Amino acid sequence: MLTFKQIEAAYWISKLGSFHAAAKRLNTTQSTVSKRIAELEKYLSIEIFDRSNKTTQLTIKGRELIDDFVQMLDLQQNVVRRVGSDVSYAGRFRFGVTEMVALTWLPALIAEIKHLYPDIILEPKIDLTINLRQQMVTHRLDMVICPAPKSDNAFPTVQLDFLESEWMCNPALIRSSREIVSIERLMELPLLTYAEGSLLHLNLLQALAAIGIKPANTITCNSMIALAEMASAGLGITYLPTAYFSSYQEEGYLRPVRTNLVLPPLAYLAVHRNDAVSRRIAELAREACDFGLPRWRRQDEPAPSPPRAR
The missing domain is CATH 3.40.190.10 (Periplasmic binding protein-like II)
Known part of the structure; x- marks a missing residue:
């Protein structure tokens, strides 16, 4: 029988490059991850990973399937986000930002998201607006924070701040x-x-x-x-x-x-999917948005303390 735990194990092995790293990310043992992959390969009657080298790599068939696995996991998490309690959400949230967001208020946004959703798995991506928006359209991202285009009615948006x-x-x-x-x-x-x-x-x-x-x-x-x-x-x-x-x-x-040539400031938006978690995180982006120097780089602010081990 095909299970989401098997598919999730295959996804993280392909992303992190080893069974050990995937087990650590999934908070389980390497033997459990190996068992899930063995069951998955037996069910599908194919080898998903090539284990003959020092590094774990996808086989040709594995490469063909991994995008389907990602879509299956996305569908599962979309269902959870639509019918479950958004505050207890513990799945993946993939979002893209521009370089200026990354340099300024991305750390503050991540801190706010983790405060509201302690168990969420964040996957931020830094890229050009044109690339991020394409990945939003192809369902590889759940939210994009970028300058506003002239028109966009494909997704809900939250107005952020202006970049001077x-x-x-x-x-x-x-x-x-x-x-x-x-x-x-x-x-x-x-x-x-x-x-x-x-x-x-x-x-x-x-x-x-x-x-x-x-x-x-x-x-x-x-x-x-x-x-x-x-x-x-x-x-x-x-x-x-x-x-x-x-x-x-x-x-x-x-x-x-x-x-004598001054350009208007860039208006930033949070473009997001229409579900409770994405809407709430877009609102957190609006609250965190600040294109000035990060507070820990300002002379009158102390450096942030490292998080305490729990």
């Missing part, structure tokens, strides 16, 4: 922070911009194109931190979130640049 950004560069490139520099002059410098496919990159290029400007020298990068470091090194002009990178300005690595 501004032009910045090394102080040596533009001597005065009071001077208003034309965008034409700014674009004589290399443009350091966030990854292609990101909403920030798209909005920036569209705004420049609207006034007839095409940057001659563009360097794209999928890391905000790397952009800040390159700009600090004097490699060009960049457009970065104001609050988070204020420390770079305070320490003299970057300088704000006043210009």
